[in-house]
Amino acid sequence: MSVQLSFPSNALFVGHKNPDTDCTCSAIAAANLWGGTPIVQGELNPETEFVLKQFNVEKPAFEDNFAGKDVVVVDHNQTTQSAASVVEANILSIIDHHAVQDNFFFQKGPIHIDMRTVASCCTIIADYYADMNVEISAQMAGVMLGGILSDTLGLTVPHTTDIDREVAAKLAKIAGVEDVEAFAQEMLIAKSDLSKYTAAEILNLDYKDFIFGDIKIGFGVCESLLIDKVIAKHDEISAAMQENKKNGYEAIFFAYVDLTTNNSVVIGADDADFTVLEKAFGISKGDLGVSLEGKISRKNDFIPPVSAYFNN
Template sequence: MKLSPLVAAILVSVSSTSYAFDLQQPANNSTDNLVWTGHLSPDTDTVVSAMLAAHIYGGTATVPEKINPESEFVLNYCNAEAPRIESNYADFQVGLVDFNQVTQLAPTIDQGSIVAVIDHHAIGGSPINTPQLVAMDIRGWGSAATILADNAEKLDVTLPKHLACAGLGAILSDTVVFQSSTTTDYDHHYAEKLAAIAGISDIEDFGQQMLIAKSDLSHLSADTILTMDYKNFEYGGKKVGIGVAETLTAQQLIDRKEDLLAAMKAHKQANELDHLFFSITDTKDKKANLLWVDNNDFTVIKAAFNTDVEGDMLTLEGVTSRKRQIGPAIQSAIESL
């Protein structure tokens, strides 16, 4: 088919102009003013994925808030420096890792400045909404770090020992040492590759040390525990908060249930949430112990898990994942009520 001169000129212009960040050919990108960041209440996958993305694509790794004890353990174990805490993203181009929801976005990030998203979560609730084209790499793998390890390999980018070690820690964290229902063959595959680069011969031992590091929360306030691994969502037009504490010593937190419930009530009121839930996730016996604030939340819990509830805590055997098990059930219940 013969094209008119005008159409031909437009096609040439489009093909020769880069309108979006290029995840396949990093050399095409300008990264002088680029930062990478993950979600609020940063976990290990968010922290390390920002570091991996900055190494692979250029730019600077950041976190929007202080990192948690598990992340500190992983970075110390790997002799890796933590990303800087960035309080104001207003002057940067931003790449997002490990999330795509506006409810989890640092408040100073202008959505018009977002250039890329690398994530492993569903696009639902209240995802980012940008006026510009955004490069996206979203896969249903166990961690964002797994995706970035794959990208590094395909782009022939060598990961230094400390980053490979941290990447392994991120995979182990998000998959709960391969015990979460979110774990895929890709996570096992890249965990082994990263372990080989890092010189770690016993992946399971590293994972168990991480679980121990994140389990002792006795020195932390109930407010801190509630928000340490916490995410806001928008389900059916409702503002919903879901916090999680993954621990080998679940009874330690169950014994503090009254303090946690008081913290939840205050947090719900202060943040004008419609619903708030908290899971004491027992990584030893593979079960979730769910707490809620009031009767409205209780109605959602009953509908979400289709079970009779006795007392002020619901124990769910075999449930360990907010992303795959708890969040979707709560979302379905809210949207159906």
């Protein structure tokens, strides 16, 4: 690809709110490649902390004031998934792998936008190292591998592409990770340790806002090897969702994702939300919520039917 991207040295590389491993590692690896500062907009989750510790990489600085700053957006493309001040930023570029819905980062002039249908934003960043013939250090290979394994649940989710797999294999070699499956399992174990979180914190750990026209919805996801321990807090999580709904939300959804079976149960905050889910997925509610077999991806499995429902 004959792109010759460069950014000013004061550029901030910014992942989405409620940072996950892919957005955090994308920001770190991109800032390392182009120069500039990686930024997170919140507390790291235990999986991301595990990955950074593993490869001895520093946590990015926290920042949520982007007014007037040069910003490269990674792993998201909607202003609603960043601090409000991001609309006052000077957006230099967007590198992402999500669908474009409302509230895209609009610009006054043309900028470089690269959205690919791979499973991890780190796959795209790693490809820029290759295109630009920049050697990848063991540390950077480790964090990008972490991002890919996180978003693909160890290369197992159905939307994992051959490109994600090839890039992960290459990065694992450079990072000195001999047993990728075992490393991915360690990441899942770290991610599944939610003992220190309250129900409200679990709801917000991987939570995103989506805007469809005038409608705002919230969609949280919890992926765990020990999902039953999370489901044990169902009443408190429901209460936290109902509390959230007061903040101008049309609906709040939350998915219990069982990483041992790759099945999910999606719940709503109240009866109205459950009706939306039943109509969007064409599935009746069970005891807990709408059961989706083999579906675990918010981006590919959960949001498209919900988006179609609200946009029709």
